[in-house]
Amino acid sequence: MALEIERRFLIKNENWKKFITKKILIQQGYLSKKFRRLDY
Secondary structure (H helix, E strand, C coil): CCCCCCCCCCCCCCHHHHHCCCCCCCCCCCCCCCCCCCCC
16 A cells, blocks of 8 residues: 655744745656556
8 A cells, every 4th residue: 555645834934935046846646557548
């Protein structure tokens, strides 16, 4: 069985934003052992 861990943190203020230097897009996907074509 797969194990998935999700962590969330509460922040007190928005001071962390001044340390951001760049942004990247992260997308979630899934892999399967069986081949199945998805037509969009």
